[in-house]
Amino acid sequence: MYRKEFYVFDQDKPVKAVIRNYKKEDFNKLIQIQSESFPPPFPAELWWNEKQLENHVTLFPEGALCIEINGEMAGSMTGLIVDFNPEHPNHTWEEITDGGYIRHHDPNGNTLYVVDICVRPSFRKFGLGKWLMLSMYDVVIHLNIDRLLGGGRMPGYHKKADNMTAEQYVEAVVNGTVKDPVLTFLLRCSRTPIGIIPNYLEDEESCHFAALMEWKNPFRNEK
Incomplete structure (x- = not known):
C-alpha cells in the first residue's frame, strides 16, 4: 500500500x-x-x-x-x-x-x-x-x-476552433503561445502529448477532443 x-x-x-x-x-x-x-x-x-x-x-x-x-x-x-x-x-x-x-x-x-x-x-x-x-x-x-497515460481535456480549444485544428491547438500550447487550463497543467506534470482523440467525451469546451498525454517510465528500456 x-x-x-x-x-x-x-x-x-x-x-x-x-x-x-x-x-x-x-x-x-x-x-x-x-x-x-x-x-x-x-x-x-x-x-x-x-x-x-x-x-x-x-x-x-x-x-x-x-x-x-x-x-x-x-x-x-x-x-x-x-x-x-x-x-x-x-x-x-x-x-x-x-x-x-x-x-x-x-x-x-x-x-x-x-x-x-x-x-x-x-x-x-x-x-x-x-x-x-x-x-x-x-x-x-x-x-x-511502461507508462502513465490519459486523455487530457482541451477546455480552451472552443475559443480557437474556428482558426485552428485540434492538432494545431495542442502544438500552440506546447510552444507556449497558448495556455490551456488542463493541457498546460499536464505539461507541468511532465506529461507529453502523443496524439489527438476525437469524440473522447461529451465536452463542448474541448469540441469533444482530447489530447492523449503520456509519461514514460524512465526505468523501462525502449522496445
Whole structure:
C-alpha cells in the first residue's frame, strides 16, 4: 500500500500533506469532493458513486489515491491498468475506463491509465494535482510498467476552433503561445502529448477532443 508524508506550502508556511490509498471509509468524503469540484449545472449522477469506488479499492487499490491536508481530505486520483497498443490509440473515456467502473482492469497490462483526478476548489492553491500525478508515477515505477497515460481535456480549444485544428491547438500550447487550463497543467506534470482523440467525451469546451498525454517510465528500456 502507498503512503507518502511531506509538506506543501501556503505561501511561505509549510502545511503537512499525506498521500495514501483511499478506502471504503473514505467514500462519503470522496463523493463530497466531487460535489464541490463539479457543482450544478454539472449533473450529480456523474459524480463517483459507491459502486464505482468499491470497484476502485477492490480491483486495483494501488491506483486509488487520495491526498489529505492537515488530516482533511482534499483530493483524489484514480487509475486502472490497460494493455495499450500505440498503433491503435483511438478510444473513448467511457470505453477504456468502463464508465469509471474499471471492470476490465488488466493486471498484466502495460499502461496505467488515468480515470480521474480531482481537487477541492478550496485546496487548489497548494498544487495538489501535481503531487497526486507524481505519486501515480511512483505506482508506474513500482509496478514496472511502461507508462502513465490519459486523455487530457482541451477546455480552451472552443475559443480557437474556428482558426485552428485540434492538432494545431495542442502544438500552440506546447510552444507556449497558448495556455490551456488542463493541457498546460499536464505539461507541468511532465506529461507529453502523443496524439489527438476525437469524440473522447461529451465536452463542448474541448469540441469533444482530447489530447492523449503520456509519461514514460524512465526505468523501462525502449522496445
